[in-house]
């Protein structure tokens with residue numbers, strides 16, 4: 001039996017209400033880091049495929065009416081509100097910084113509201 005006072009790098013993990021597993025803190029941090037890296041990789045791959053990852057609100061240009069939507073397969077699309085037809089234009093809003101996006105159609109700069117960027 002390991003005396004926990006002698007091993008300050010060990011922590012207890014409770015499973016099944018009774019079992020205590022001691023695992024070095026470094027191993028736990030390594031596991032957390034692996035999960036975070038896997039999530040980050042999956043998010044980048046999804047974005048590369050055009051999937052909307054819901055890390056911000058959908059955009060709508062107040063000047064030309066171009067707006068974003070998510071297709072049934074999860075891809076981010078844009079269409080013009082007044083067209084009445086939801087058909088992807090292929091245009092994508094360009095991120096200027098964390099809260100500003102540039103409309104690809106009319107170059108209008110759109111600012112996200114505070115409550116839309118609360119994922120820090």
Ligand SMILES: [Zn+2]
Nearest residue numbers: 061064103106
């Ligand atoms: Zn626009």
